[in-house]
Amino acid sequence: MEETKMELYLKKEMKTKRLNKHWQYCVGSGHATLALRADYLEQLKQVHEELGIERVRFHGIFNDDMQVFMKYSDLMPLPGAEQLTQLSFRKIGMVYDNILACGMKPYVELSFMPKHLASSDAKCGFYYGGCIAPPRDDAEWADFIKKFVSYLIDRYGAEEVECWPFEVWNEPDVFVFWAGTKEQYFHLYEVTARAVKEVDDKIRVGGPAASGSKWIGSFMAFCKERQIPVDFISSHQYAGDPIGGVEASEDLEAEGNPQAELPDAKAMEHLFDGLENGSVLDGVRRLMPDKSELMDIAGDGFRQNAAIVKKQAEGLPLYYSEWNENAIFSAYTNDTRKVAAYIVKAALDTEKIIDGSSIWCFSDIFEEFSEFPQEFHGGFGLMTHSGVPKSQYYALKMLAELEDGRLELGEGATDEEIGAAAFTGNGKLQILLFRQKMKNLDMPKEKAKVRVELDQEPQSVFQERIDEEHGNPLKVWEEWGSPEDLKPGDKKTLISRTKVEKEAVVYRYEEGRLVLEAELGVNDIYLFTVCL
Known part of the structure; x- marks a missing residue:
């Protein structure tokens, strides 16, 4: 398992x-x-x-x-123009x-x-x-x-x-x-x-x-x-x-x-070697x-x-x-x-x-x-x-x-492999999960499980997520061949295909506990909203 x-x-x-x-x-x-x-x-x-x-x-x-x-x-x-x-x-x-x-x-x-x-x-x-x-x-x-x-x-x-x-x-x-x-x-x-x-x-x-x-x-x-x-x-x-x-x-x-962060003069002489057919962006x-x-x-x-x-x-x-x-x-x-x-x-x-x-x-x-x-x-x-x-x-x-009440989860809750924060207000409970890394590392997804004590089964639960397939317009643009000129219709399609939506969540509610699960890749973000 x-x-x-x-x-x-x-x-x-x-x-x-x-x-x-x-x-x-x-x-x-x-x-x-x-x-x-x-x-x-x-x-x-x-x-x-x-x-x-x-x-x-x-x-x-x-x-x-x-x-x-x-x-x-x-x-x-012109002569005298400085004075005007x-x-x-x-x-x-x-x-x-x-x-x-x-x-x-x-x-x-x-x-x-x-x-x-x-x-x-x-x-x-x-x-x-x-x-x-x-x-x-x-x-x-x-x-x-x-x-x-x-x-x-x-x-x-x-x-x-x-x-x-x-x-x-x-x-x-x-x-x-x-x-x-x-x-x-x-x-x-x-x-x-x-x-x-x-x-x-x-x-x-x-x-x-x-x-x-x-x-x-x-x-x-x-x-x-x-x-x-x-x-x-x-x-x-x-x-x-x-x-x-x-x-x-x-x-x-x-x-x-x-x-000192800039290349020295000798390095500058060969800075653009191999970029003969490159773009200004390649040079930068x-x-x-x-x-x-x-x-x-x-x-x-x-x-x-x-x-x-x-x-x-x-x-x-x-x-x-x-x-x-x-x-x-x-x-x-x-x-x-x-x-x-x-x-x-x-x-x-x-x-x-x-x-x-x-x-x-x-x-x-x-x-x-x-x-x-x-x-x-x-x-x-x-x-x-x-x-x-x-x-x-x-x-x-x-x-x-996010609602205005942040639950106190203790020191270090955001520093774990999968960081967490939770919020409450207006009849909602929200759980925010993220797997933040300073590099885009190629690592397997990791499982997260959230258990919530509730007096009764929630009215509904939905999630929003940013991962490889959601909220990631760069991926789709590159799949299209990285078109430099994004036409108005293409822009509309790109936004529609990659916007973050509210998705219904399959959850378990048993013995007064709500159970939610997710799998997060590197730099993925999940927001669960529980409507009480």
């Missing part, structure tokens, strides 16, 4: 605690100007309505493609109008630097550009911020704007996003926070939004010493991160050498291999680091404004259910620690390395650029469906 790998026994009247769905606080997105696109907004509205996510965060609200601060010389390099300037927040207003129309609110990331306010022409290196230099003049930058905040209050009213978080910059510990030092970032935060508060001291300002949960201790010490306003702490955490690093010191202050994947499949990466780094940061925050609200399984754009596994299983486990493991979080990101409408034409290209999105929900979308839909 085949061994049952996991057995869960749920007794009547077990203790519960209110579930904190921190993952519904916000979601990440491609840069600001994309929020002017109809397809982006259609997907964003769907994410809000189906997943319950309340806010959206993106880089580049001050990017030069938003035409915030321009000179006539940007259009025509234009300051306009009109496009920002259009972006925020669109977000509000979707039923969501902005999570305001104050980035990047308008080039005419910058101390240098340092660029982030992404396809859409973005100046990452510190400001050339503190007073000039502060005046710019005050005008921006005043514009928002005039357009939307103080009461509305006061409920938007304002975060200063993005990952200033990473050379891709900040061309200054740690000390220069702290100074930027001080100038910016004071400027915001000068206009409206009820607006919440926070930072430092560093990668790998870093800098919180020193940031808090700096703000306390100089009595700088800080209303929340923001941080980022990925399990596999090619730039910010996946390892951290005990106090999360150690500095690595991100550029060669440059940035998927470390989550090549290295043994701890699956609980998010939980451990978040616990440290929670203490360092000293009672301030803690927002993880970016997190996911993998920060490696183009990684094949970003489109697999490995991400879905990680999201489920990490979200539940941190729900007592984090006040709000923002999964990176909601759609493959995303242009850091340009927008790739392949429907599945290893993008970060919950959905493809055509709007096909991936496995991780369905995982978040399962999490959205």
